[in-house]
Amino acid sequence: MSTHGHDSHHATTTSSGTFTRPLIELRLRVNGIDTVCVVHPMARLLDVLRESLHLSGTKEGCGEGECGACAVLLNGELVCSCLVPALQAMGTEVTTIEGVAPSLATLDRVQQAFVDCGGAQCGICTPGMILAAKALLTRCPQPTEAEIREGLAGNLCRCTGYTKIFSSVLRACQADGATTEGGER
Numbered sequence: 001m002s003t004h005g006h007d008s009h010h011a012t013t014t015s016s017g018t019f020t021r022p023l024i025e026l027r028l029r030v031n032g033i034d035t036v037c038v039v040h041p042m043a044r045l046l047d048v049l050r051e052s053l054h055l056s057g058t059k060e061g062c063g064e065g066e067c068g069a070c071a072v073l074l075n076g077e078l079v080c081s082c083l084v085p086a087l088q089a090m091g092t093e094v095t096t097i098e099g100v101a102p103s104l105a106t107l108d109r110v111q112q113a114f115v116d117c118g119g120a121q122c123g124i125c126t127p128g129m130i131l132a133a134k135a136l137l138t139r140c141p142q143p144t145e146a147e148i149r150e151g152l153a154g155n156l157c158r159c160t161g162y163t164k165i166f167s168s169v170l171r172a173c174q175a176d177g178a179t180t181e182g183g184e185r
């Protein structure tokens with residue numbers, strides 16, 4: 001278990017503001033590791049991940065729940081971490097892009113498909129896209145292209161024109177043993 005943060009009664013400055021009220025010990029499981037960090041109860045999960053836990057793979061785009069760049073899995077459900085207060089994440093299991101690959105040496109099949117199909121350009125949208133794709137493939141293992149478009153509708157990309165992203169997700173569904181080593185998590 002790892003602990004992060006400050007004395008629970010001192011002022012703390014984060015990108016969400018400066019807080020002087022008592023903070024909370026946020027206990028949650030992130031990418032399979034039990035974690036405790038001291039944060040304001042209304043701090044955004046996005047900031048907890050990026051600033052307290054240094055998991056900078058989760059990106060901030062709009063900060064308003066409109067772009068999906070900050071998407072993570074919370075108890076398996078896709079959420080915009082910019083909209084989730086820390087208190088709401090208490091006791092939950094969070095998966096970020098850092099927790100998707102089965103090992104340091106092997107990419108997840110969706111990640112591999114993005115590599116193979118050129119599904120990422122600047123990469124800002126990519127972590128959220130991959131987590132949205134994984135959420136989709138969990139509930140719908142063989143989606144049609146229309147279902148992929150619908151499943152990724154909450155994730156915006158300014159670079160790719162989306163075609164290669166949709167191709168990447170289709171490729172991930174079709175992936176054989178050559179690209180699924182380690183399998184779906």
Ligand code: FES
Pocket residue numbers: 059060061062063064065066067068069070071080081082083
């Ligand atoms: S940063 Fe959270 S949805 Fe855009």
Ligand code: FES
Pocket residue numbers: 119120121122123124125126156157158159160
């Ligand atoms: S690759 Fe740049 S925003 Fe999607």
